[in-house]
Amino acid sequence: MGRPPCCDQADVKKGPWTPEEDLMLGSYIQQHGPGNWKAVPATTGLMRCSKSCRLRWTNYLRPGIKRGNFTEQEERLIVHLQALFGNRWATIASYLPERTDNDVKNYWNTHLKKKLKKIQTLDREGTAGAVTAACSSLASQPALSKGRWETRVRSDIHMAKRALDEALALQDKTVGSASASASASVSAATATYASSAENISRLLQGWMENKTSSLPKTTRSSNYYSTFTGTASSSAAAAAAATGKNSLPSAMDSSSFNLDSRNLEGSSETDHLSHGDVKFPILNSLFESWLFDEEEESVEEIESLAYV
DNA sequence: AAGGGCTGCAACCGCCCTCTA
DNA sequence: CTAGAGGGCGGTTGCAGCCCT
Helix, strand or coil, X not given: CCCXXXXXXXXXXXXXXXXXXXXXXXXXXXXXXXXXXXXXXXXXXCCCCHHHHHHHHHHHHCCCCCCCCCCHHHHHHHHHHHHHHCCCHHHHHCCCCCCCHHXXXXXXXXXXXXXXXXXXXXXXXXCHHHCCHHHHHXXXXXXCCHHHHHHHXXXXXXXXXXXXXXXXXXXXHHHHCHHHHHHHHHHHHHHHHHHHHHHHHHHHHHHHHHHHCCCCCCCCHHHHHHCCCCCHHHHHXXXXXXXXXXXXXXXXXXXXXXXXXXXXXXXXXXXXXXXHHHHHHHHHHHHHHHHCCCCCCCHHHHHHHHCC
């Protein structure tokens, strides 16, 4: 026999998440850690599908998520990785530690696709030289000959594989000295959840600001969320986050976010965090050196990098 | 000022692979 | 071994806000 049903579809609430729901979800994960999503609606009383809970956590509440505009470096990385992997957004997002696959996907569909299309059009018209610096960096890619491009793709896969191997080896070392690293892992996880609490705190701050403004807007999540995406309007919330002070409304018990490292031991989030910590700097440095190198390396140089 | 079209993005849908009983 | 749920992921949609006429 299989598993019991995930959730009762008839009772499932859909649509934008409210701050209260975010708080309930965040509180649950702070206590139990992410995973076992089936238990989330039952335990918290959230009228949400377990899938929806997981999505909300991974895309918005998860600690360390960066909101707002993509940098030029991120943009280049996405373009490069999209050429390499295709529309495998989760894979691409794994190289951008602060971005979610949904964010990357949306950014590609709404910005980069158009940008590249524009570049291609200009290229066809022989006016590619007139595009901006950002665009021209993107335009350089299609200019590669087929053979050269394939060589790059091939070498890149090897580079990525090597970086991953290094990362995993580093992680093994960390696991090897478990007793010494246990406290570090817990403190890292604690910081992770602190970041989560900040996320929710800032979210609520934005929500309250909206509520008290003279022109209250809708309760759509993007409204309260957009207030802390790095714009000037979020300065108060950012300041609160920077000082480590929650700005939770009084009706919501901020003590539910007191961080208890005992709850974090054995959590899969700890594993996730340590994995990410070692993986990304290595990959980023590799890709940075690749992406920002204006000089065209010889095929031999690429090959030598790839097969060491 | 109004309203119609466009844009950006949060969230849902559905497929597929993995895992469990 | 098998059925079926869980979880991951890419595609798509719906809607609020913005822009343009």
